[in-house]
Amino acid sequence: MRDGLALRLFEQWQANSSPDWPWPEDVLTYENARLPQALMLAGRHMERADLVATGLTALEWLLKVQTSPGGHLSLIGSSGWWRHGGPRARFDQQPVEAQGLVEACVEAFKLTGRRIWLAEARRGTWWDAGKIGLSPPPIETEDGWLVIYHGVRHTAAGCLYRLGLALLHRDDPVRCLLRGDEWVFGPETPYERVGDVWDVVFPCGYTLSPDGDTLSLYYGAADTTLALATGSVRELLAWLREHGRPGGMARDL
Numbered sequence: 001m002r003d004g005l006a007l008r009l010f011e012q013w014q015a016n017s018s019p020d021w022p023w024p025e026d027v028l029t030y031e032n033a034r035l036p037q038a039l040m041l042a043g044r045h046m047e048r049a050d051l052v053a054t055g056l057t058a059l060e061w062l063l064k065v066q067t068s069p070g071g072h073l074s075l076i077g078s079s080g081w082w083r084h085g086g087p088r089a090r091f092d093q094q095p096v097e098a099q100g101l102v103e104a105c106v107e108a109f110k111l112t113g114r115r116i117w118l119a120e121a122r123r124g125t126w127w128d129a130g131k132i133g134l135s136p137p138p139i140e141t142e143d144g145w146l147v148i149y150h151g152v153r154h155t156a157a158g159c160l161y162r163l164g165l166a167l168l169h170r171d172d173p174v175r176c177l178l179r180g181d182e183w184v185f186g187p188e189t190p191y192e193r194v195g196d197v198w199d200v201v202f203p204c205g206y207t208l209s210p211d212g213d214t215l216s217l218y219y220g221a222a223d224t225t226l227a228l229a230t231g232s233v234r235e236l237l238a239w240l241r242e243h244g245r246p247g248g249m250a251r252d253l
Contacts, residue, residue: 010051021084139208204226
């Protein structure tokens with residue numbers, strides 16, 4: 001049954017898709033990502049590279065047309081859908097569409113090994129989904145190079161900047177040993193939340209005390225104020241060991 005349904009879907013794709021609309025129907029509704037996901041899954045089990053390739057192409061296009069110029073997800077609205085050549089509905093977007101996109105991207109990663117699909121799966125959901133940047137130099141520790149980076153999430157109210165942690169291999173820093181799934185420092189006080197750019201904490205530099213543990217982190221707050229936060233390198237590493245997971249290659253940060 002699986003093979004028969006997959007082939008029918010593939011035939012529908014071949015009959016209806018075009019370069020500007022690589023889709024098996026003339027309309028995008030909701031949970032759209034389930035169709036390329038189904039094609040990829042069936043192609044893997046049937047050992048049909050053409051099914052997998054079609055599913056990957058369709059998923060890439062679906063992500064592109066549902067990503068706004070600002071870089072955040074803008075899903076097809078249920079109030080009218082989107083018919084080929086017609087206006088696109090913007091209202092009544094469904095959460096199931098975001099879930100479907102994430103699961104389809106994870107499947108695409110399993111098939112291709114390309115970490116870009118994991119980055120797409122994070123889009124719009126993780127705290128650092130919008131952008132990631134490095135500022136202070138890594139801190140050398142016995143466990144490896146501790147990196148304090150900033151992550152950006154795009155919201156309806158604007159960008160939200162917070163800080164996260166990662167640990168790179170001491171002798172081969174291109175390898176990311178651990179990366180926290182949660183942020184560790186974010187805008188809370190009035191001077192961090194209100195200024196030229198609201199809701200921003202941005203690491204600028206640090207000093208390390210002679211004890212090798214006390215960290216003084218200088219950071220920008222709301223692009224208006226320079227502030228100082230203190231912490232413990234040992235405590236940051238302990239948090240990362242508890243809340244981090246293997247991070248792949250450092251270039252994927």
